[in-house]
Amino acid sequence: MTAFLWRRRGLGVALLALAVLPLVPPFDAENFRRWLVISALLAGWAIAFDFTAGYINVVNFGFAAFAGAGGYASALVTIHYGLPIWVSMFAGVILAGILGFLTGVLTLRFRGIYAAVAAWFLGLALLGITRNVSPITRGPLGLIVPTFFSTDSNLPYYYVVLAMMLVTYLVLKAVTESRAGLAFRAIGQNMEAARASGVNPTRYRILNFTLSCMFAGWLGAFYAHYYAILTPDVMATSQTVQVLVAAYLGGRGSLWGPAAAAFPLVFSTEWLRSNLDRFPGLDLVVYGLALILVMVYYPGGFAELVHAIRDRRLRLPGLRMRTAAAPQPGEAGAVLSDVRE
Amino acid sequence: MSLAVQRLSREFRSPVTTGLIAGVLALAIFGVVRGGTFILVDSLVTGAIWALVAAGLALTFGVMGVPNFAQGEFFMVGTLSGYLVYTALSGVQGRPYVPFVTILMALVVGFVLGALVDLAVFSQMRRRIREGWVMNTFVVTVGISVVMINAHQLIWGTDYKGIVAYFDGPPIHVLGVSVALDRVFAISVAAVSIAGLWWLLSYSRIGRAIRAVSQDEPGALMVGINVGRMRTLTFAISSGLAALAGATLLFQFPSFPFVGVKPLYVAWTVVILAGLGNVGGAVVAGFIIALLEANTGFFIGSAWEDVVPFALIVLILAVRPTGLFGRAVRSVWEQ
Amino acid sequence: MLRVTELDAGYGFLRVVHGISLQVNQGELVALLGPNGAGKSTTLKCIAGLVRPWKGDIAFRGHSIGGLRGDLVNGLGIGLVSESLNLFTGMTVYENLLMGAYSVPEAEKRRRSLDFVFSLFPRLAERRPQLAGTLSGGERKMLAIGRALMGGPSLLLVDEPSLGLAPKLTQQVFDALRKLSDDGLTILLVEQNVTATLEMVDRAYVLEQGEIVLEGSAQKLSESEHVKDVYLGVMA
Ligand SMILES: Nc1ncnc2c1ncn2[C@@H]1O[C@H](COP(=O)(O)OP(=O)(O)OP(=O)(O)O)[C@@H](O)[C@H]1O
Ligand SMILES: [Mg+2]
Secondary structure, three states, X not given: OHHHHHOOHHHHHHHHHHHHHHHOOOOOOHHHHHHHHHHHHHHHHHHHHHHHHHHHOOOOOOHHHHHHHHHHHHXXXXXXXXXOHHHHHHHHHHHHHHHHHHHHHHOOOOOHHHHHHHHHHHHHHHXXXXXXXXXXXXXXXXXXXXXXXXXXXXXXXXXXHHHHHHHHHHHHHHHHHOHHHHHHHHHHHOHHHHHHOOOOHHHHHHHHHHHHHHHHHHHHHHHHHHHOEEOHHHHOHHHHHHHHHHHHHHOOOOOHHHHHHHHHHHHHHHXXXXXXXXXXXXXXXXXXXXXHHHHHHOOOHHHHHHHHHHHHHHOHHHHXXXXXXXXXXXXXXXXXXXXXX | OHHHHHHHHHHHOOHHHHHHHHHHHHHHHHHHHHHOOHHHHHHXXXXXXXXXHHHHHHHHHHHHOOOOOOHHHHHHHHHHHHHHHHHHOHHHEOEOOHHHHHHXXXXXXXXXXXXXXXXXXXXXXXXXXXXXXXXXXXXXXXXXXXXXXXXXXXXXXXXXXXXXXXXOOOOEXXXXXXXXXXXXXXXXXXXXXXXXXXXXXXXXXXXXXXXXXXXXXXXXXXXXXXXXXXXXXXXXXXXXXXXXXXXXXXXXXXXXXXXXXXXXXXXXXXXXXXXXXXXXXXXXXXXXXXXXXXXXXXXXXXXXXXXXXXXXXXHHHHHOOOOOOOOOOOHHHHO | OEEEEEEEEEEOOEEXXXXXXXXXXXXXXXXXXXXXXXXXXXXXXXXXXXXXXXEEEEEXXXXXXXXXXXXXXXXXXXXXXXXXXXXXXOOEHHHHHHHHOOOOOOHHHHHHHHHHHHHHOHHHHHOOOOEHHHOOHHHHHHHHHHXXXXXXXXXXXXXXXXXXXXXXXHHHHXXXXXXXXXXXXXXXXXXXXXXXXXXXXXXXXXXXXXXEEEEEEHHHHHHOHHHHHHHHOOOO
16 A cells, blocks of 8 residues: 555645645636636546546547436435435446446447447437436526535635545556456457456456446536536537547546646636637637647657656667667658558 | 449348348338328438438548548538538529539538548558557547537637528429428439449449558559558548538538537448448438438437437447448457 | 669568568569568568668669559559458459559550450459459469559569469469460569479579578579478488
């Protein structure tokens, strides 16, 4: 346990910084604090998303629908049964977990793009249902949801969501560093080979989906009780796209990369939105372009960049030897032939 | 032709396919008997257009391995350029050739834009990316979609830019249903384009080269095909078809940033139903989905039009992961 | 006609071909022999533009073609029959042959090539409307050679035509190659079937672990101790 924590001292520093950030100017302004809340929420979701995309290599394109379902479950339980929010949130966890479990089962036979699209369609069906059962969800009119605190300040919300993000990270990280994590990576790389070497892909894929969706639903519940109003739009594909952008810009398969990317991402888009409001849509154009540029030129994302910087500092001579011994790969050794052999 | 027949007869040997076709026929008959012939006519018109959008999607995937999330945005580009061209021609509106000029311009705009996107994005990625091509390009197309939607908003705003109708003559009567001239126009455009695409892919030199690239890339290089150019062309054709569909349906789908969402969903449903990369199957599946939607809309309520097909597709996928007509999908495509 | 000098090639960090040089003159039938993994296919792919060479030069009719894209190399008149054949399995035999003549604009020329291929491999004429994916192994090989000939190449590169064929079929394919060569086509052939190859070719190179270890006339090589020991299995 101490070793687990010691290896995370970088995380400790980052967290400390994030914890004091809303207290130092200029970040102590309410709108910056609001951006921080949004960032931490997106970071948490991006971690849960990366847990699937970066490990078992399945893009859960219905992610927002599961998160939103968690939000609705928590909201409805507080509204109808008067339970405290801290308790009702677990209704969100359970519902999202069940949905994740079912999705895991349904998409089991698919790989790659088929799994992504199957999850997407499930999400769209969920969204459609939520929109249509308006007696319960009030449909597009929106459901009024009780909030955590009666204050207008974003500060308490920020610490709540920061803690939730931390828990999400620590739990999922611990899972990926256990035997299950190895199994995830194995089935993510090659399902048949994993099966042949004794990993049961069925079990691990379902486990992964369930866990990821549980955390998505938990954070979805936070969303509901923070914004105080829920519309089916929270489950829309565009919402998934936001999470996906953070995860891919941050770098898949690291968990911390997506979380780290969420903060600058939210801040830059919110800044663009509030300062360039004469140009509606410009923020998202920039956002889309950033995604395209990163995917084309540096698909490893931010996490890969950090690794590269660190490794180069540690093993510079080795690297030089390698480049001297063999011609550069990339350009000169490019293999044109075996794309589909 | 003999090829298509060979393949079809092979597919009909599968009980699942036969059962599904029978089910669709039953649904069609049921719809017509209980709801009226307009359900059939309706499905034919929308089905033809969806087939057009979906065929492009299937083509891009089959040839380039790109699962295009931005296909709906090329439909949007079609509606937009259709609207801009049509209003620019306001002086001569009413002349019978104007709608044709309009949709042709949309086709050209979609084609050129598609070619540019391929050159700027996918060709660059080809040089760099060795693994995870399918998922990486999928994410990139998500980015392209975001950029296109918001560029539309940035430049032309969010209001609806539509027209009442291309043709204002009296509707014609088919099977006891009156069909507006615009819908006759739409179905004719779709039929001609699908026939054209089919001819292009089956018999033309370029079409054969495109198929060659989809079947064996090194093989295509070995016989002297400029593979990169074929990919660009493929993406351009599929974008052009989507834009053509958008301009043709402008009377029903006024242009606004998010107009591509619906066609995107439908096209993906169709393509998954048909099996990714299967262009011929996409055309058939286009009609199936349209029929399903028309029936759902009539018997359950139009709010459920989207939900039922999605749920059904997931169920079909659970039974047949490669889609209705899909053969065993090659492993490269599953990355 | 073809001159390869000091060619280096490989994949990623792995160098497979180490500075080999070879030459094929107009009208010759030359073999490149060697054990599995020696780098024979890699060499052919470099010449055909499917793998980019790291270093060295490849000259065809005096023009350097090293690093040129495969479709352009094909356009210059180099045909390749690869190990995996790379047929278009979803197309018919006829369509595959037609694709072989993709860069031949004259219909008349295409028709003559087609007649020639059908006379060389009458079997293909019988199978004309059949999908390439459903052909037998021998028929596929014929189709791949036929497809390469359709482009009217002046240099034909053939990678292990005997692979997976019964001796009788191998002999048929070899006879066809010999006939092509006698008609004036220049051929570079990669083979492992050393005995049969040396009986047919004019000259040969022996490639081991990415380096040329022996070269010379077929006569000279079949008498070489090294070839006898390693490839012909003759006990000294
Ligand atoms: N696409 C590739 N990526 C990585 N390594 C490769 C690739 N193709 C070939 N190699 C390696 O290069 C070496 C030489 O391969 P090559 O195919 O040229 O041998 P070969 O002489 O043709 O052998 P064989 O007679 O078995 O066909 C082998 O060790 C092989 O594993
Ligand atoms: Mg070989």
